[in-house]
Structures are given as structure tokens and as C-alpha cells.
Amino acid sequence: MASGVFVGLPRRMVTVNIDGEDVQVTEGTTLLEACRGINIDTPTLCQLENLTPVNVCRVCVVEVEGSRVLVPACSRKVEAGMKVHTDSDRVRHSRRMVLEMLASSVDMSLCGPQVQGWMSQYGAEPQRFGSGAATVAQPVKIDNDLYVRDYSRCILCYKCVEACGVDAQNTFAIGVAGRGFDAHISTEFTVELPESACVYCGNCIGVCPTGALMFKSEYDMRQAGTWDESQQRVTETVCPYCGVGCMLELHVQDNSIVKVTSPLDHSVTAGHLCVKGRFGFQFVQRRGPSR
Amino acid sequence: MDIRTTGGPPTTEEVAAIDGFLGAPESLWEGGARVEQDDHLAYGGRAARSRRHLLLPVLHAVQDRAGWVSRGALEYACRRLSIPPADAYGVASFYARFALEERPPLAVHVCDDIACKCAGADALCDALEKGFGPAGAPDAAGSAAWYRSPCLGLCDRAPAALIERAGKHHAEARVAPATYESLSAILGGEWPDSETSMHLPPRKESRLLRRIGVADPESIESYLQAAGYTALRRAIELGPESVIREVTDAKLLGRGGAAFPTGRKWDAVAKAPARPHYMVCNADESEPGTFKDRVLMESDPFAVVEGMTIAALATGCEQGYLYVRTEYPLARERIENAIEQARAKAFLGADVAGSGMAFDIEVRRGAGAYICGEETALFNSIEGKRGEPRNKPPFPVAVGLFGKPTLVNNVETLANVLEILKHGSGEFATVGTPESAGTRLFCVSGHVRSPGLYEVPMGTPLRELMQLAGGLREGRTLRAVLLGGAAGSFVTESQLDVPLSFEGTHAIGATLGSGAVIVFDDTADLEQVLLRIARFFRDESCGQCVPCRVGTVRQEEALKRILSERNQSLREMDIALLSDIARVMRDASICGLGQTAASAIGSALIQLKIAGVN
Ligand SMILES: Cc1cc2nc3c(=O)[nH]c(=O)nc-3n(C[C@H](O)[C@H](O)[C@H](O)COP(=O)(O)O)c2cc1C
Ligand code: SF4
Ligand code: SF4
Ligand code: SF4
Ligand code: FES
Ligand code: FES
Numbered sequence: 049m050a051s052g053v054f055v056g057l058p059r060r061m062v063t064v065n066i067d068g069e070d071v072q073v074t075e076g077t078t079l080l081e082a083c084r085g086i087n088i089d090t091p092t093l094c095q096l097e098n099l100t101p102v103n104v105c106r107v108c109v110v111e112v113e114g115s116r117v118l119v120p121a122c123s124r125k126v127e128a129g130m131k132v133h134t135d136s137d138r139v140r141h142s143r144r145m146v147l148e149m150l151a152s153s154v155d156m157s158l159c160g161p162q163v164q165g166w167m168s169q170y171g172a173e174p175q176r177f178g179s180g181a182a183t184v185a186q187p188v189k190i191d192n193d194l195y196v197r198d199y200s201r202c203i204l205c206y207k208c209v210e211a212c213g214v215d216a217q218n219t220f221a222i223g224v225a226g227r228g229f230d231a232h233i234s235t236e237f238t239v240e241l242p243e244s245a246c247v248y249c250g251n252c253i254g255v256c257p258t259g260a261l262m263f264k265s266e267y268d269m270r271q272a273g274t275w276d277e278s279q280q281r282v283t284e285t286v287c288p289y290c291g292v293g294c295m296l297e298l299h300v301q302d303n304s305i306v307k308v309t310s311p312l313d314h315s316v317t318a319g320h321l322c323v324k325g326r327f328g329f330q331f332v333q334r335r336g337p338s339r
Numbered sequence: 340m341d342i343r344t345t346g347g348p349p350t351t352e353e354v355a356a357i358d359g360f361l362g363a364p365e366s367l368w369e370g371g372a373r374v375e376q377d378d379h380l381a382y383g384g385r386a387a388r389s390r391r392h393l394l395l396p397v398l399h400a401v402q403d404r405a406g407w408v409s410r411g412a413l414e415y416a417c418r419r420l421s422i423p424p425a426d427a428y429g430v431a432s433f434y435a436r437f438a439l440e441e442r443p444p445l446a447v448h449v450c451d452d453i454a455c456k457c458a459g460a461d462a463l464c465d466a467l468e469k470g471f472g473p474a475g476a477p478d479a480a481g482s483a484a485w486y487r488s489p490c491l492g493l494c495d496r497a498p499a500a501l502i503e504r505a506g507k508h509h510a511e512a513r514v515a516p517a518t519y520e521s522l523s524a525i526l527g528g529e530w531p532d533s534e535t536s537m538h539l540p541p542r543k544e545s546r547l548l549r550r551i552g553v554a555d556p557e558s559i560e561s562y563l564q565a566a567g568y569t570a571l572r573r574a575i576e577l578g579p580e581s582v583i584r585e586v587t588d589a590k591l592l593g594r595g596g597a598a599f600p601t602g603r604k605w606d607a608v609a610k611a612p613a614r615p616h617y618m619v620c621n622a623d624e625s626e627p628g629t630f631k632d633r634v635l636m637e638s639d640p641f642a643v644v645e646g647m648t649i650a651a652l653a654t655g656c657e658q659g660y661l662y663v664r665t666e667y668p669l670a671r672e673r674i675e676n677a678i679e680q681a682r683a684k685a686f687l688g689a690d691v692a693g694s695g696m697a698f699d700i701e702v703r704r705g706a707g708a709y710i711c712g713e714e715t716a717l718f719n720s721i722e723g724k725r726g727e728p729r730n731k732p733p734f735p736v737a738v739g740l741f742g743k744p745t746l747v748n749n750v751e752t753l754a755n756v757l758e759i760l761k762h763g764s765g766e767f768a769t770v771g772t773p774e775s776a777g778t779r780l781f782c783v784s785g786h787v788r789s790p791g792l793y794e795v796p797m798g799t800p801l802r803e804l805m806q807l808a809g810g811l812r813e814g815r816t817l818r819a820v821l822l823g824g825a826a827g828s829f830v831t832e833s834q835l836d837v838p839l840s841f842e843g844t845h846a847i848g849a850t851l852g853s854g855a856v857i858v859f860d861d862t863a864d865l866e867q868v869l870l871r872i873a874r875f876f877r878d879e880s881c882g883q884c885v886p887c888r889v890g891t892v893r894q895e896e897a898l899k900r901i902l903s904e905r906n907q908s909l910r911e912m913d914i915a916l917l918s919d920i921a922r923v924m925r926d927a928s929i930c931g932l933g934q935t936a937a938s939a940i941g942s943a944l945i946q947l948k949i950a951g952v953n
Contacts, residue, residue, distance in 0.1 A: 103730050103884075103929070104883050104884050104885070104929070105884070105885050106884050106885055106886055106927040106928070106929075107885070109926070109927045117925070117926055117927070117928070117934060118926045118927050120730065123730060138922075138926055141919070141922055141923060141926070142886070142922075142923045142926050142927040145886065145890075145919060145920070145922070145923035145927075146885045146886060146923065146927065149885060149886070149889035149890060149893060149920075149923075150885055150889065152889070152893070153889050153892075176916065177893055177896070177897075177916070178896070178900070180896065181893065181896060182892050182896070203885075204882070204888070213426075219423075220423030220425055220426050221423075221425055222425050223423075223425040223426045223428065223429035224429050224725065224882075225428055225429045225432040225433075226432050226433070226882070227432075227433045227708075227725075227880070227881055227882045228877060228878060228879070228880040228881065228882040228888060228891070228892075229877065229880070229882065229888055229889065229891070229892045230882070231881075231882030231883075231888065234425070234428065234429070234432075235424075235425050235428075236346075236410070236413065236414070236424035236425045236427070236428035237346065237410045237413075237428060237439070239345070239346075243345050244343070244345075244425065245342075245343040245423065245424070245425065
């Protein structure tokens with residue numbers, strides 16, 4: 049903790065107490081960073097290092113003494129003297145209920161192993177809301193050759209909207225529409241992507257935690273039953289198209305590129321690419337007779 | 340940002356509506372025709388985006404004219420205001436009152452909320468369904484449609500309906516009490532007579548309601564004759580610091596629901612270093628069973644404007660907004676008229692009443708969203724965004740409207756400020772209890788003989804308030820009282836001596852909330868009332884956070900099962916589930932909506948032993 053390079057004025061250190069342990073962190077640190085700094089595992093769904101916190105999923109809540117309600121660790125900044133409980137009965141109840149209620153309304157089967165871990169750690173039983181529980185199930189949207197949108201998997205974490213908007217792409221092709229349980233990610237008047245402002249940078253896919261947004265190549269392989277991550281190799285390279293120098297991770301299965309990502313912590317991309325880096329890989333695997 | 344519009348051109352009517360509000364576009368870059376200079380310069384960026392806050396007024400202009408917001412119209416609005424269409428669509432689809440599919444020009448909104456249910460709203464809706472088809476569907480002629488609506492703030496005259504007619508001469512009217520006959524005539528094309536004057540219950544000694552029926556709400560002369568603007572003059576004499584001290588000493592607590600000390604809030608805004616400061620009057624009043632702010636605005640609008648002016652001068656705000664729900668057309672009209680007359684007499688403007696300080700007010704119209712009464716959701720709505728509450732901290736006094744320090748006060752809170760300044764904080768606090776000073780407006784509705792707005796000293800027992808409202812009808816017995824509206828809780832016969840003060844209700848686990856008092860006698864169908872409350876929260880959740888977005892839906896589902904399930908052990912499982920849902924909503928929701936969405940239902944199951952809960 050608290051290591052780092054000074055840029056500008058040095059920041060003050062503050063002491064907070066987390067689960068009985070006094071921790072020194074720099075001012076401006078979030079409770080989440082403070083918790084992770086002392087290896088307290090904190091579940092998160094809507095938080096990502098390269099996006100502005102929206103604190104909407106509420107799975108990261110912790111108890112801060114003196115606060116009537118629980119507070120989201122991902123966005124709440126430390127304050128000197130804070131006493132924080134990350135594993136109280138209230139915290140465990142809320143985390144369990146958030147996971148349980150989400151999973152009862154959304155298909156979370158493609159969420160990573162970490163999420164499945166939290167589900168069992170907090171004892172989430174999505175079935176207990178009964179078979180009549182309303183869900184967001186709906187047909188998958190396939191309206192272009194590059195990626196598909198399966199909003200029955202969408203937990204409404206707002207990440208794709210942020211990536212498409214001010215946090216990365218500044219294209220604003222998608223937004224949150226409707227309200228309440230009917231709130232959903234949408235283009236204007238639900239027009240298909242080719243009619244929208246989308247530029248196919250795929251940055252929304254890069255941040256989606258649930259598989260709701262997926263490369264068409266991955267989707268097709270999953271449909272055909274051929275998608276197999278254990279058979280995939282990830283090759284790091286630099287995008288050849290322009291001088292920016294974005295780092296690419298090529299996911300290769302059976303000698304074909306099946307998807308392209310970029311590391312979130314990369315100094316050039318912060319995980320974000322443009323259409324060329326993301327989808328312009330066909331030329332390296334042109335099969336068929338050479339000219 | 341590149342604004343891509345592919346939806347085809349707007350109609351001339353839509354363009355006329357938007358340009359009528361914004362003025363004609365200056366160039367191609369703003370959605371107009373190409374002019375020569377367009378080839379040499381482009382504009383947009385920050386200057387254009389700073390008009391984003393005009394999105395809701397522009398959408399209202401379109402809908403008032405055309406009856407709905409088409410894709411062409413929305414995209415034209417986007418060009419004019421430099422907003423991406425997907426973003427604007429997200430905003431328009433957030434608000435219940437914007438129609439994004441074509442619909443008939445005549446819309447009849449029939450309230451089926453709690454108080455109206457007590458007055459036969461369900462039978463009325465059933466009859467309308469038989470006569471005119473299901474809610475939301477155009478009638479046979481395609482010229483009108485009726486809709487179910489949450490509380491319209493006319494609970495004293497239940498059952499209520501609001502009529503809207505789109506067109507060049509857009510019009511709104513209210514019918515209360517509504518009957519099948521009156522509504523079918525309207526659906527058939529007849530326009531209702533102008534409203535009969537409101538029902539005013541008898542008053543003994545009132546403070547806030549003093550001028551009602553005495554001063555003409557449309558004339559500043561009449562207001563001045565009734566000692567209007569003496570409080571502002573006194574405030575200017577005292578100066579900001581002393582005004583804030585007076586309000587603090589009076590121990591005034593906010594009347595919007597959260598009961599926050601008003602003086603402390605004013606002090607924080609006055610001292611906030613960032614500039615400018617904004618003043619917002621919260622007139623969204625959408626808590627079911629609440630209509631006090633409507634009565635104040637309709638009957639004493641100058642007092643609201645004067646209260647805002649005092650608050651603004653004390654806290655250093657030069658711009659104020661009054662955000663009023665769209666269902667209050669008469670209040671909007673009267674407040675706008677009051678603002679205009681106050682400007683003409685220099686009670687608003689560059690030099691307010693010779694004080695050397697500037698202040699002016701703009702009225703903003705909601706668009707059908709209870710959540711926009713939550714202060715930070717309200718800011719987003721004024722800014723032209725979805726009405727999603729913000730996480731706190733930071734609090735509005737530091738980071739509020741447009742990111743600046745903002746003072747938000749409820750209409751009734753501001754009305755109290757006039758009393759404090761006129762009579763002094765000491766005199767003000769002689770009425771009420773030590774912790775809850777002054778009087779309080781109570782909106783009494785449901786099964787009492789004289790529903791209406793009653794002003795009583797804080798601490799008055801609930802029993803006495805009910806007697807003032809005429810008590811129960813002959814031969815009826817009391818089943819329950821819902822205090823504080825949908826976000827409040829039920830109390831029973833044995834609790835009728837509760838003093839109506841913040842601390843008195845708190846002591847029995849209830850709340851004064853917005854001042855709604857809905858009375859149910861033994862004829863009430865409380866199960867239907869509970870289901871309506873559950874549907875209310877499901878409909879009104881903004882959908883941002885999981886505990887409330889999914890919790891309000893699961894709560895409604897579980898409640899439905901509990902009320903219909905015969906098997907005792909299955910029912911007990913659902914009751915346990917309901918309490919698990921309630922707990923996460925209360926603990927982990929972002930805002931007060933989710934945090935209180937389970938309170939009335941929980942209190943009913945326990946207090947009223949519904950479904951055999953003990
Ligand atoms: C869901 C929700 C709805 C609210 N609706 C209103 C409202 O309609 N009018 C109001 O004055 N306050 C409302 N409030 C309370 C406001 O957030 C805020 O506390 C109040 O306007 C502050 O004014 P006051 O201090 O004068 O009471 C609401 C709060 C919540 C959580
Ligand atoms: S691909 Fe890029 S432009 Fe298209 S929706 Fe996703 S983030 Fe937006
Ligand atoms: S599509 Fe994915 S990234 Fe977007 S809100 Fe849904 S789950 Fe989150
Ligand atoms: S509690 Fe409900 S209304 Fe409030 S922010 Fe969360 S979802 Fe929106
Ligand atoms: S991770 Fe903190 S609220 Fe979602
Ligand atoms: S107007 Fe119908 S319940 Fe208030």
C-alpha cells in the first residue's frame with residue numbers, strides 16, 4: 049500500500065480502521081482500494097479501474113460506523129477516523145441479496161469464475177424467488193457481422209455506456225433507456241447498430257462483465273459448440289495500423305484469431321481500441337488461394 | 340462528438356414547436372439550412388452542449404404540439420441542442436409522460452392510486468375499460484385514449500383525472516371528482532368546464548394558509564395589501580447572516596420529507612466557496628396522498644416566490660429554479676404569473692427590492708417521475724438528464740445543480756420562512772413542540788367526511804386532526820391510517836393519540852413524511868391498497884441500483900403470492916423472503932425511494948395482521 053510515484057503535490061495520509069485493523073492510505077483512495085490493499089476480497093460488478101465509478105450494483109457495500117445505510121466501497125473515499133466493517137451481518141446480507149436478485153433476473157452463466165465464487169461465498173440462491181420471477185430474458189440481437197448483443201445477460205452495470213461515452217470512445221451510440229425493471233441498454237428508438245452512431249470500436253465488449261456483448265466469432269463458435277478457452281493461446285502484439293501503438297492481445301484457437309482484447313492497465317490503450325485493432329484482423333488469416 | 344441522425348426529417352409541426360421554443364436555428368450546424376458561413380466555420384462543442392438543460396422543455400414543446408415525440412422530432416431536438424440521439428432517447432424514455440409511440444391527441448389520465456381507490460377509482464376504471472377499451476389503447480375512433488395514473492395530487496376531491504389535448508392550442512384540465520359520465524363526455528370530445536373552485540376546509544388559526552381565500556392569487560397588488568413582501572423587506576434589513584440566524588433559531592425543519600434543519604442547510608450553502616450558488620424550490624410533490632404544495636402554489640403563489648427570494652439572498656444565489664410536476668398545470672400557471680408580476684415590480688431581477696442583489700427564477704416542468712422529487716434526481720432532470728439520483732456524499736450544499744453549491748427547499752418549508760421573518764424566530768417557535776417548531780400542513784384524504792388540507796400546530800394528536808376532517812362516516816369503524824404516503828407507514832386505532840410531530844411519530848416507528856394522512860375505514864380493501872403501493876414503487880424506481888430495481892419487483896411478486904396463497908408454510912416462506920428483500924432495499928439502495936419502498940407494506944403486514952402475520 050501507499051507506494052507510488054509523486055505527481056504534483058504530495059497527498060496527505062489518513063488512517064482508517066477496517067475490520068479492526070488500522071490502515072494508512074493516501075487521501076482520495078476509495079474504500080475498495082483500501083480493502084484490496086490489505087487483501088480483503090470485495091466483490092464488484094459495476095466497477096472497473098478504467099471507468100468512472102457509477103456505484104449502481106451495490107454488491108461492494110460495506111458498513112461505515114455512523115452511517116445509517118451501507119456505503120459503496122467502490123466510490124466512497126476514505127476519511128480520517130472511519131471505522132469500516134466489511135463482513136458484518138448487514139454487509140453479508142446485502143451482498144447475498146444483490147447477487148441473488150440479479151441472478152434471478154439475468155442469465156449470469158457466462159460471468160467469470162470470480163462472480164460464481166462470490167455467489168457461493170455469500171450463499172446466493174436465485175431459485176428462491178420462484179419460477180414466476182420476472183426476468184430480462186429476450187432474443188439475442190444480431191444485426192452486424194462484428195458483434196452480438198444478448199441483453200438477457202445484461203446486469204445493467206452501465207460499463208458499456210461509459211466506455212462508449214465520455215470514459216473512452218465519445219461516440220454515445222448507446223445509452224440507458226426506460227426506467228425501473230424496464231431500464232435497458234439501447235440505441236435511439238432501438239434502431240439496429242448499423243443505423244446508429246456505433247463505430248464498432250468494441251470498447252463496450254471489452255468492459256462487459258457478463259458476456260452480454262460478444263464478438264460474433266465467439267458467439268458463432270459457442271453456438272456451434274466449438275468455443276474452448278483451454279485450447280486458446282493469447283499472443284501479445286502491437287497494432288500495425290497506425291502510429292499510436294496500441295497493444296493487442298490476440299486470442300487464437302485452432303490457428304484462427306477468435307477475439308482481440310487489450311490489457312486494462314496498458315499505458316496507451318487503458319483497454320480501449322478502435323475498429324481496426326479490434327476487428328481488423330482478417331488480413332492476417334486470409335485463407336484460400338494466394339494471388 | 341458526431342451526431343448521426345438517420346430517422347428522417349421532422350414534420351413541419353414538430354419543427355415549429357421546437358423552433359417556437361428555441362428560436363430559429365442559426366446555421367446548418369444546429370440543424371438549420373446551409374448558409375454560406377457554414378463552409379468556413381463550425382461550431383458546437385462546449386457552447387452548444389451548454390444548452391443541454393433545455394432538453395425537457397423542448398420535449399414538452401413537441402409533445403404539447405404533436406401529442407407524442409417521434410424519432411424525427413427527437414433527432415431534430417438533438418441537432419438543435421447538440422445531444423447524441425441515444426442519450427436523448429434514454430432521457431425521453433425515462434419519463435412516464437413522454438410518449439415515444441404515436442397516440443391520439445386527447446389523453447385522459449385517471450388516478451387509480453390510494454385515495455382515489457377509496458373513492459371508487461377501480462370501478463371507474465373498470466367502466467372505462469368496458470366503454471372505451473383497455474387503458475393505453477386508442478378508442479374506436481382513434482381520437483382519444485385513457486391511461487391509469489399514479490396520484491395526481493387531487494386526493495381531497497377523489498377520484499381524480501387529468502385531461503391533456505395536444506395541438507396548436509394545447510390545453511390541460513382536471514376533473515375531480517370524476518365520474519364515468521364526465522369522463523365519457525370528455526373522451527367523446529367535450530372539453531370540461533373550467534374548474535370549480537377548490538374545496539377549502541374551515542380554518543381556525545392558520546399561519547401558512549392565512550391568505551388563502553383572502554388575497555387574489557393572480558394579483559401582486561392584492562398580495563401586497565395582505566402584507567405581502569414585508570418578510571423580504573425585513574430580510575433585506577437584517578442582512579444574510581441574521582436571516583440565517585433567525586431561521587436557525589426558529590428550529591425550522593424541512594417539510595419535504597427528510598426533516599433536515601433548514602438553518603443549517605442555508606448556512607452551509609452561504610459558506611460554500613464555489614460559485615455560482617443555485618436555489619431550487621422542490622415542487623415535485625408526487626408522494627401519493629400529498630397535495631399541500633399544490634394548494635400553496637395555486638392559492639398563494641407570491642408567497643412561494645417571496646420565500647425563494649429570501650432564501651436566495653441569504654445564501655448568495657442569483658438563479659433559482661422551481662421544479663413543479665407536470666400534473667399541476669394551474670400551479671405552474673399561477674407561479675409563472677407571480678414571477679412575471681414580481682419582475683415587473685422589481686421584486687425579482689438585477690436589483691431585488693433595492694437590495695443591490697440580483698435574483699431571478701425559472702420554472703421547470705417535470706414529466707411524470709416521482710423520483711425527481713429526490714433532490715439529486717431533480718438536479719439531473721433540470722440538467723436535461725435521466726432522473727437518476729446521485730450517490731451522496733457529496734451533498735447538494737457542496738456539489739448540486741450543474742455541479743455547484745445548491746440550496747433545495749420544499750414549498751412548505753419556504754412558506755414557513757415568511758412567518759419566521761415576519762414574527763421573529765421566538766414567536767414562531769411558540770407554536771408546536773420543542774423539537775418540531777411551528778405548524779404543519781396535513782393532507783387528509785380517504786374515508787373522512789371532509790378530506791382537505793389542514794394546518795395544525797406540530798404535536799397535534801392524530802385523533803384530533805381526523806376529527807377536524809369530520810371524522811369517519813356514520814356507522815363506520817377505523818381500519819388504519821397511512822401516515823406519510825406510500826413511503827410512510829400504517830398506524831392503527833390504538834395509536835391515534837400519537838402527537839403529529841417529527842419526534843412523536845418517530846417514537847412509534849412512523850413518519851410524518853410529506854404530511855399525507857390517508858384514512859381507511861372498515862370498507863377499505865387494504866389488500867388492493869398494498870398491491871397498489873407495491874406497483875407504485877415498481878413503476879417509479881429509477882432502475883439504477885439493483886436492490887431497488889429488482890427488489891421492488893420481487894416485493895410485488897412476493898406480496899401477490901402472500902395475499903393469494905392458502906398454504907400456511909409457503910406463505911411464511913414468502914413473508915421471510917419479503918423481509919429479506921426489505922432489508923437489502925433499506926440498507927443498500929442509493930436513495931430514499933428504495934430505502935423506504937418496503938416500509939408501508941412491512942408495517943401493514945405487522946400492524947394490520949394481514950395474511951396472518953404477527
Ligand atoms: C423518492 C423521494 C421523493 C421525494 N419527493 C419530494 C418532493 O416531492 N418534494 C420535496 O420537497 N421533497 C421531496 N423529497 C425530499 C428531497 O430529497 C429533499 O430532501 C427536500 O426537497 C429538501 O427540502 P426541505 O429541506 O425543505 O424539506 C423526496 C425524497 C425522495 C427520496
Ligand atoms: S462498438 Fe464502440 S461505438 Fe459501438 S456501441 Fe460499442 S463502444 Fe459504442
Ligand atoms: S451490456 Fe454488459 S457492459 Fe453493458 S450494462 Fe449490460 S452487462 Fe454491463
Ligand atoms: S433506490 Fe431506486 S430510485 Fe433510488 S437510485 Fe436506486 S433504483 Fe433509483
Ligand atoms: S461495484 Fe460498487 S456499486 Fe457496483
Ligand atoms: S389524486 Fe388520486 S390518490 Fe391522490
